[in-house]
Amino acid sequence: MDVDDKLREGIERGETEVRKLEDEARAAGRAAEECGMGRVLIDDDPAKLPPELRNTLDGRARRWFLRTWPPQQLAPDAEPVFVRSWFYTMGVCTLACLITLFITGLLLALFGPEWWLTNRVGQFVDQMHYWAVVTLFLFMTVHWISVFFMGSFRGRRFTWMLGVVSLLACLVTAFTGYASLQDFESQWITTQGKDAINSTGIGAFFNLLNTGQMLTVHVVLLPMVVLVVVAVHLLLVRKHGIAPPYDAREDHLAPEREAVA
Amino acid sequence: MSWRKDHADSRRRWVGPLEKYDLIREGTIAVVVVLVIVIGLAALLGSPRMPAVSFHTWAKADARDFTNTTLTELTGTSESATYGPPYNTQTGQLQGLAWFSPQKWTQDWFGVLVPVDPPKDFVLKPLTSAAALDPELRQALDQWNAASAQQRAAWGKAALAVKPADYRIDGSTVTLPAGADVGPVPKLLSSMLAMAQSGTLTSQSIDASGDAYSTDNTKSELYMADGEYLDAIANKYLLQGEQWGVMNELGTWPGQPWLWFYSMWYNIPLWSSNGTDILAIVSALVVVLVFLFLPFIPGLRSLPRGLKLYRLIWRPYYRRYETRE
Numbered sequence: 001m002d003v004d005d006k007l008r009e010g011i012e013r014g015e016t017e018v019r020k021l022e023d024e025a026r027a028a029g030r031a032a033e034e035c036g037m038g039r040v041l042i043d044d045d046p047a048k049l050p051p052e053l054r055n056t057l058d059g060r061a062r063r064w065f066l067r068t069w070p071p072q073q074l075a076p077d078a079e080p081v082f083v084r085s086w087f088y089t090m091g092v093c094t095l096a097c098l099i100t101l102f103i104t105g106l107l108l109a110l111f112g113p114e115w116w117l118t119n120r121v122g123q124f125v126d127q128m129h130y131w132a133v134v135t136l137f138l139f140m141t142v143h144w145i146s147v148f149f150m151g152s153f154r155g156r157r158f159t160w161m162l163g164v165v166s167l168l169a170c171l172v173t174a175f176t177g178y179a180s181l182q183d184f185e186s187q188w189i190t191t192q193g194k195d196a197i198n199s200t201g202i203g204a205f206f207n208l209l210n211t212g213q214m215l216t217v218h219v220v221l222l223p224m225v226v227l228v229v230v231a232v233h234l235l236l237v238r239k240h241g242i243a244p245p246y247d248a249r250e251d252h253l254a255p256e257r258e259a260v261a
Numbered sequence: 262m263s264w265r266k267d268h269a270d271s272r273r274r275w276v277g278p279l280e281k282y283d284l285i286r287e288g289t290i291a292v293v294v295v296l297v298i299v300i301g302l303a304a305l306l307g308s309p310r311m312p313a314v315s316f317h318t319w320a321k322a323d324a325r326d327f328t329n330t331t332l333t334e335l336t337g338t339s340e341s342a343t344y345g346p347p348y349n350t351q352t353g354q355l356q357g358l359a360w361f362s363p364q365k366w367t368q369d370w371f372g373v374l375v376p377v378d379p380p381k382d383f384v385l386k387p388l389t390s391a392a393a394l395d396p397e398l399r400q401a402l403d404q405w406n407a408a409s410a411q412q413r414a415a416w417g418k419a420a421l422a423v424k425p426a427d428y429r430i431d432g433s434t435v436t437l438p439a440g441a442d443v444g445p446v447p448k449l450l451s452s453m454l455a456m457a458q459s460g461t462l463t464s465q466s467i468d469a470s471g472d473a474y475s476t477d478n479t480k481s482e483l484y485m486a487d488g489e490y491l492d493a494i495a496n497k498y499l500l501q502g503e504q505w506g507v508m509n510e511l512g513t514w515p516g517q518p519w520l521w522f523y524s525m526w527y528n529i530p531l532w533s534s535n536g537t538d539i540l541a542i543v544s545a546l547v548v549v550l551v552f553l554f555l556p557f558i559p560g561l562r563s564l565p566r567g568l569k570l571y572r573l574i575w576r577p578y579y580r581r582y583e584t585r586e
Contacts, residue, residue, distance in 0.1 A: 189507075
């Protein structure tokens with residue numbers, strides 16, 4: 001057998017192999033078609049799905065999410081007429097401060113302490129970060145005070161509680177920010193604050209004098225906590241809608257009772 | 262109108278008139294407005310950043326305080342050396358309210374979690390690394406290390422008996438007035454002062470261990486906090502607890518006024534006279550819990566209804582639509 005024959009034989013064997021694989025793929029496709037996998041899989045009515053697809057965890061999670069937060073409710077075109085007040089913008093303003101803090105904070109974390117302490121651009125970004133924190137707490141305070149006086153926690157008690165948790169998370173985040181500054185202020189705050197933290201017994205695990213730990217907690221751990229808590233707080237606001245005014249007109253409220261809290 | 266009725270009504274779906282509302286547009290405008298405010302405030306007012314105190318600045322500005330503090334570290338009589346959990350097994354700063362002492366409990370369960378040994382970590386370690394360049398220091402260190410614990414205690418006691426005001430400090434040479442035998446203590450103090458004043462004593466000399474450089478400044482910061490220099494600066498800039506120091510940053514700049522619910526306890530006589538942090542923390546925790554569970558607390562949750570301030574916010578609604586009242 002010469003080289004050409006060997007080559008021809010090899011090509012033929014390869015072609016046979018490819019045909020075999022194609023046949024297998026076609027058979028698999030037909031099988032998939034038969035059990036419904038060739039059709040559109042996402043259907044919010046499980047009864048319309050093949051039996052084996054009705055109880056997937058993905059599908060159940062998707063249906064729960066869409067039931068709880070229909071897209072129209074997540075991003076509505078209109079809100080009740082009583083929402084027209086500056087006080088209702090305070091939550092969004094607080095969120096805008098958080099976004100500003102994430103942007104300026106990212107820059108500060110990327111370039112490091114020497115940059116924010118000695119470089120003019122770094123110093124300016126640090127000052128923006130500082131004023132964004134002050135503004136955040138200002139807006140947040142007006143937000144929760146107005147929410148309180150509107151009694152907006154009626155029927156939305158868990159939303160209020162998550163709001164308080166997000167405030168606390170922001171307080172601790174701001175504190176660890178001060179602890180990470182590496183200027184006199186942070187030196188003073190950490191050396192003084194350690195006694196209070198130590199008195200609670202957590203001083204060894206949350207060590208204010210451990211600058212590396214404080215910075216990590218400030219730029220990684222706590223922002224994640226704030227992000228999650230604020231996200232759930234917002235989702236709850238979208239789920240339950242905005243609390244109606246005290247003594248709202250009877251025909252402005254649906255007759256049926258809706259469990260929203 | 263009862264809370265129960267208000268609560269039930271608020272759970273009814275809104276079917277009244279609506280108005281156009283664009284969340285993304287409102288959010289975008291808010292971000293732009295906040296950016297303008299923040300950039301404006303940063304440009305107009307800035308924020309104070311005073312450099313941290315280093316051993317160099319401390320020893321230059323107040324050599325007497327640095328020397329006295331170093332002596333207390335060497336003799337194991339400083340605040341850090343007698344602190345207690347989590348640094349050592351002493352009880353100097355151990356806090357508790359009667360039987361309630363989580364600071365002690367943590368130590369009982371886990372042991373000393375952040376071990377700090379001031380004589381060794383703050384003084385002898387940096388001196389040992391410098392001794393290779395200074396035979397006199399080597400000799401003084403050998404004398405100190407070879408001495409018995411009683412002998413060291415006797416030298417320390419004699420040195421501590423000298424008031425800081427009586428130290429004779431000439432450049433970086435410390436002399437204690439002739440009296441009882443203080444052994445190699447003056448040479449050890451002089452070498453520490455010389456290192457600090459020349460800038461070779463840094464937080465790394467104290468905190469770094471082995472080959473790794475450290476991002477943990479626990480030991481060097483404890484050392485500095487044991488002196489009075491940080492306190493003096495803090496007093497000047499109104500940063501002490503009894504000056505509502507948490508609320509401001511270097512004088513009149515706003516600091517963390519949002520911590521008022523904690524800071525205030527240090528300024529209420531009954532609490533401040535107690536002299537512990539744990540009482541302030543427990544009190545602040547009670548405030549937080551009331552705040553957190555406010556919608557469940559009868560009386561408090563009905564306060565907005567009674568105060569009627571909501572009428573100002575919803576005035577357009579009440580004016581436009583006939584209400585139940």
